[in-house]
Amino acid sequence: xxxxxxxxxxxxxxxxxxxxxxxxxxxxxxxxxxxxxxxxxxxxxxxxxxxxxxxxxxxxxxxxxxxxxxxxxxxxxxxxxxxxxxxxxxxxxxxxxxxxxxxxxxxxxxxxxxxxxxxxxxxxxxxxxxxxxxxxxxxxxxxxxxxxxxxxxxxxxxxxxxxxxxxxxxxxxxxxxxxxxxxxxxxxxxxxxxxxxxxxxxxxxxxxxxxxxxxxxxxxxxxxxxxxxxxxxxxxxxxxxxxxxxxxxxxxxxxxxxxxxxxxxxxxxxxxxxxxxxxxxxxxxxxxxxxxxxxxxxxxxxxxxxxxxxxxxxxxxxxxxxxxxxxxxxxxxxxxxxxxxxxxxxxxxxxxxxxxxxxxxxxxxxxxxxxxxxxxxxxxxxxxxxxxxxxxxxxxxxxxxxxxxxxxxxxxxxxxxxxxxxxxxxxxxxxxxxxxxxxxx
Amino acid sequence: xxxxxxxxxxxxxxxxxxxxxxxxxxxxxxxxxxxxxxxxxxxxxxxxxxxxxxxxxxxxxxxxxxxxxxxxxxxxxxxxxxxxxxxxxxxxxxxxxxxxxxxxxxxxxxxxxxxxxxxxxxxxxxxxxxxxxxxxxxxxxxxxxxxxxxxxxxxxxxxxxxxxxxxxxxxxxxxxxxxxxxxxxxxxxxxxxxxxxxxxxxxxxxxxxxxxxxxxxxxxxxxxxxxxxxxxxxxxxxxxxxxxxxxxxxxxxxxxxxxxxxxxxxxxxxxxxxxxxxxxxxxxxxxxxxxxxxxxxxxxxxxxxxxxxxxxxxxxxxxxxxxxxxxxxxxxxxxxxxxxxxxxxxxxxxxxxxxxxxxxxxxxxxxxxxxxxxxxxxxxxxxxxxxxxxxxxxxxxxxxxxxxxxxxxxxxxxxxxxxxxxxxxxxxxxxxxxxxxxxxx
Numbered sequence: 001x002x003x004x005x006x007x008x009x010x011x012x013x014x015x016x017x018x019x020x021x022x023x024x025x026x027x028x029x030x031x032x033x034x035x036x037x038x039x040x041x042x043x044x045x046x047x048x049x050x051x052x053x054x055x056x057x058x059x060x061x062x063x064x065x066x067x068x069x070x071x072x073x074x075x076x077x078x079x080x081x082x083x084x085x086x087x088x089x090x091x092x093x094x095x096x097x098x099x100x101x102x103x104x105x106x107x108x109x110x111x112x113x114x115x116x117x118x119x120x121x122x123x124x125x126x127x128x129x130x131x132x133x134x135x136x137x138x139x140x141x142x143x144x145x146x147x148x149x150x151x152x153x154x155x156x157x158x159x160x161x162x163x164x165x166x167x168x169x170x171x172x173x174x175x176x177x178x179x180x181x182x183x184x185x186x187x188x189x190x191x192x193x194x195x196x197x198x199x200x201x202x203x204x205x206x207x208x209x210x211x212x213x214x215x216x217x218x219x220x221x222x223x224x225x226x227x228x229x230x231x232x233x234x235x236x237x238x239x240x241x242x243x244x245x246x247x248x249x250x251x252x253x254x255x256x257x258x259x260x261x262x263x264x265x266x267x268x269x270x271x272x273x274x275x276x277x278x279x280x281x282x283x284x285x286x287x288x289x290x291x292x293x294x295x296x297x298x299x300x301x302x303x304x305x306x307x308x309x310x311x312x313x314x315x316x317x318x319x320x321x322x323x324x325x326x327x328x329x330x331x332x333x334x335x336x337x338x339x340x341x342x343x344x345x346x347x348x349x350x351x352x353x354x355x356x357x358x359x360x361x362x363x364x365x366x367x368x369x370x371x372x373x374x375x376x377x378x379x380x381x382x383x384x385x386x387x388x389x390x391x392x393x394x395x396x397x398x399x400x401x402x403x404x405x406x407x408x409x410x411x412x413x414x415x416x417x418x419x420x421x422x423x424x425x426x427x428x429x430x431x432x433x434x435x436x437x438x439x440x441x
Numbered sequence: 442x443x444x445x446x447x448x449x450x451x452x453x454x455x456x457x458x459x460x461x462x463x464x465x466x467x468x469x470x471x472x473x474x475x476x477x478x479x480x481x482x483x484x485x486x487x488x489x490x491x492x493x494x495x496x497x498x499x500x501x502x503x504x505x506x507x508x509x510x511x512x513x514x515x516x517x518x519x520x521x522x523x524x525x526x527x528x529x530x531x532x533x534x535x536x537x538x539x540x541x542x543x544x545x546x547x548x549x550x551x552x553x554x555x556x557x558x559x560x561x562x563x564x565x566x567x568x569x570x571x572x573x574x575x576x577x578x579x580x581x582x583x584x585x586x587x588x589x590x591x592x593x594x595x596x597x598x599x600x601x602x603x604x605x606x607x608x609x610x611x612x613x614x615x616x617x618x619x620x621x622x623x624x625x626x627x628x629x630x631x632x633x634x635x636x637x638x639x640x641x642x643x644x645x646x647x648x649x650x651x652x653x654x655x656x657x658x659x660x661x662x663x664x665x666x667x668x669x670x671x672x673x674x675x676x677x678x679x680x681x682x683x684x685x686x687x688x689x690x691x692x693x694x695x696x697x698x699x700x701x702x703x704x705x706x707x708x709x710x711x712x713x714x715x716x717x718x719x720x721x722x723x724x725x726x727x728x729x730x731x732x733x734x735x736x737x738x739x740x741x742x743x744x745x746x747x748x749x750x751x752x753x754x755x756x757x758x759x760x761x762x763x764x765x766x767x768x769x770x771x772x773x774x775x776x777x778x779x780x781x782x783x784x785x786x787x788x789x790x791x792x793x794x795x796x797x798x799x800x801x802x803x804x805x806x807x808x809x810x811x812x813x814x815x816x817x818x819x820x821x822x823x824x825x826x827x828x829x830x831x832x833x834x835x836x837x838x839x840x841x842x843x844x845x846x847x848x849x850x851x852x853x854x855x856x857x858x859x860x861x862x863x864x865x866x867x868x869x870x871x872x873x874x875x876x877x878x879x880x881x882x
Binding site: 016118129223225254255256259260262263268279288297305307313315331384385386408409 | 698
C-alpha cells in the first residue's frame with residue numbers, strides 16, 4: 001500500500017514540466033521524499049525476452065564468447081539504441097554508452113553489470129543490473145532529467161570467467177590471463193576478438209583513478225539473507241576478500257581389515273577432523289566470515305583401503321583482510337595439530353588470494369537514502385560473491401545494490417528474482433545516481 | 442640361536458632311516474619335540490623365480506584370467522610335477538594334486554592358497570601359501586613320510602576377485618557371479634574357460650561336508666601385528682565378518698561466499714562428523730573390531746560451492762557377528778543424530794555382508810603345538826582380510842597360519858615377507874598337517 005501511494009506521488013511529479021521536476025528534486029525539501037521511478041514493466045519485459053537467449057534444457061548457457069553470448073550482446077545493443085543511446089565496444093569488448101552531463105569537465109558516473117552466464121546458470125545474475133542500468137538511463141532520457149555528470153552505462157564482458165572485462169578496465173589484465181581458456185573453449189584473447197574488441201589496443205580500454213566519478217552496480221544477492229530477514233534492498237558494504245587453499249593430507253594407505261584401529265594413519269579421519277575444526281574455528285567468533293571445505297578428493301578412494309591421502313580445499317572469505325590472515329594462520333596451526341594427533345602431515349598451498357573491496361561510505365549512504373525515500377526496507381551486508389565492482393574499486397569509489405534471490409539460489413536454472421524486487425532495485429539505482437550527481441564534487 | 446640348535450636336531454633325524462623317522466614322529470615321546478622341516482631354500486627359490494611372472498613397472502600384475510595368471514599357473518603346474526605329483530584342473534579351474542594316504546576311506550586333508558594377484562600387487566599374498574603347500578607335499582614325498590589321510594594340495598583360482606574358485610568348491614557360486622567382469626576384463630565364465638575349467642560341469646567341482654577332513658592355509662598376515670609384537674607365527678582364530686555400507690548424505694549445495702555459516706546444509710560437514718563418530722564408536726570399546734570410511738565422493742566437489750551431497754562407504758569387520766550387528770545399528774543412529782544436527786539426511790545401503798568364519802579349535806591347537814615344537818613364537822589373531830579359507834569353513838574345519846608382513850604392507854609392490862619367515866610358516870604347516878593326520882579320526 002505504501003508503495004502504491006508512492007507511485008501516485010511519482011505520477012503527479014511526472015505531470016510537472018521537466019525542468020520543474022528536476023528542480024523539485026534539487027530542492028532540499030523534496031530531496032529525500034519524492035524519488036523517481038523506472039518503468040518496471042519495461043525492464044521486466046526485457047528480462048523475459050532475454051530468457052530465450054542461450055536457454056537450454058539444463059539452464060541458461062550464455063558463457064562468455066559463445067554464440068549465445070554474442071546473441072545476448074546484440075539484444076543488449078538494441079536496448080541501448082531503443083533508449084536513444086549510442087553504444088560503443090571498447091578494445092576489451094566491454095559495451096559503453098554515455099548520456100552527457102551539464103558539466104563536460106566532470107568524470108562520469110558509471111553504472112552497469114554483465115550479461116554473460118555460468119554454465120547451466122540463470123537469467124538474473126548479471127542481466128538484472130545490466131538492463132536495470134539501461135532502464136535508469138532510458139528513464140532519465142524519457143523524463144528529460146539532466147545530470148551534472150556524464151552517465152556511462154557499461155556491460156562488462158566475461159564476468160563469470162573472472163571479471164575479465166572489468167580487470168582490463170582497471171589495468172589488471174596480464175598476458176597470461178589472455179591465454180586462459182574460457183568456458184566457451186576460446187581463449188580470452190580469441191574471445192575478445194570474437195565480441196568486437198581489439199587485443200592489440202587493450203591499453204585504450206584502461207581507466208585510471210579519476211576517470212570515473214563513482215560506480216554503482218545493481219545485482220541479485222546470490223544468497224538467501226534478504227529473503228530470510230524480509231528486507232527488500234541490500235546495501236553492499238564491500239565484496240569479501242577470498243583465500244583458497246589446497247590442503248594435502250598424507251597418511252598411509254593400508255588394509256581396512258588387517259590394520260588395527262590404533263595402527264592407522266588415516267588421511268580421511270584427519271581430513272574429517274580438519275573439516276570440523278575449520279567449521280568450529282570460523283563460527284567461534286562473531287562476524288560474517290565464512291569458510292567452506294568444498295572439494296575433497298580421497299586416494300585410493302576404495303571401500304576396503306584406509307585412505308592414504310586426501311586433497312581438500314578451503315574457501316575463506318571476509319570483508320576484513322586482517323581476519324582472513326588470522327584465520328589462515330589458525331587453519332594452518334589446526335592442520336599441524338591434527339597431523340600430529342593422527343600421524344598424518346598437512347601441506348597448505350594458496351590457490352587464490354583476493355583482497356576485500358570495500359564500498360564507499362558516501363555511495364552507501366546515497367543508496368540508503370534512496371531506499372528510504374522509496375519506503376523500501378534495507379540493510380547493510382557484505383557480498384560473499386565476486387563482482388565487477390571489486391575491480392572498479394581499485395580506481396573509483398563503488399557501491400552495490402542487492403535485491404533478494406528467491407531461496408538464495410543462483411548459478412542455477414532455479415535462480416529467480418521477483419519482478420517487483422527487480423523494479424525496486426532499479427528504482428534505488430536511479431535515485432542513488434541522482435543523489436550521487438548532487439553529492440559528488 | 443634356538444632355531445639353529447633345532448635344525449641340528451632335524452639334521453640328526455634326517456640321517457635316520459625313513460620309516461624310523463616316521464615311526465619316531467609317531468612315538469608319543471617325540472611327537473611334539475622333533476618336528477620335520479621343509480626345504481626353505483627350495484621354497485624361497487620358487488618364489489624368487491615367480492616374481493618375474495606378471496612383474497610390471499607398477500607391481501605384480503597376475504590378475505585372474507590374464508595371460509600373466511596363465512603363465513603363473515603353468516609355472517605352478519611344473520612345481521607340482523617336479524614334486525612328483527600329478528596336478529589336475531577341476532571344472533572351476535582350481536588346481537588339485539593328491540598324495541594318497543594309507544587309509545583310502547579317509548577324507549583328505551586339504552592345504553593350499555592362491556597365486557593370482559591384485560592389480561599392482563606383490564609376490565607374497567597367495568604364492569607363499571600355495572608354494573608352501575607344494576613344498577610340504579614335496580617334503581613328505583622326499584622324506585617318504587606316509588600319512589593316514591590323503592593329502593590334497595589346492596591352488597584356488599581368482600581369490601582376489603572374490604574367492605571365486607573356493608566359492609565354487611563349496612557350492613556358493615551363482616550364475617550372476619559367473620557373469621561378473623573380473624579385473625582382467627573377462628567375465629568369470631570366460632575366465633574359467635580360459636584357465637582350463639568347464640563352466641558346464643561346475644557341479645563336479647563342488648565339495649560337500651565330509652568330503653574334506655580339514656583345511657590349512659598358510660598366508661602372509663597383510664597387516665603389521667606380528668611384526669609389531671615380534672612374534673613369528675600367527676594362529677588365525679577366524680576370518681572376520683564384514684559389512685559394507687554406502688551412506689548417502691544429502692544437504693543443500695549453495696554459494697560458499699554468500700551463504701552464512703548458520704544457514705548451511707553442508708553435506709561434507711555432516712560426512713566429517715559421521716567419519717569421526719564412526720571412529721570414536723568403534724574405538725570406544727575393547728576388542729579388535731575395525732571400521733573404515735574408505736571412499737568419499739563429494740558433489741559438486743567444487744572449491745566455492747557448499748557440498749550438497751556426499752556418498753561415503755563404511756567397512757565394518759569383526760569376528761563376532763553380534764558385534765557387527767550392534768555397530769551397524771549404532772552407526773545408523775549416529776547418522777540420524779548427525780543428520781538432525783546438521784540439517785542433512787542420511788540414507789544407508791548395505792553393499793556387502795559376509796559372516797565371520799571361525800577357525801576350528803583343534804586345528805588351531807595343532808598349529809600352536811607345531812609352532813611350539815619348532816620353538817617359534819606365536820599368537821592367536823583374527824584375519825581382517827578375506828581368504829579362501831572362509832569359503833572352505835562352510836563345509837570343513839579350517840585354520841590359517843600367518844607369517845609377518847614387513848611394515849604390514851600388502852596389495853602393494855612393497856609387500857614383502859622374509860625368507861626365514863616363509864620357511865617357518867611352511868614348517869608349521871608341515872607339522873600341523875602331521876598333527877592333524879594323527880589327531881583326526
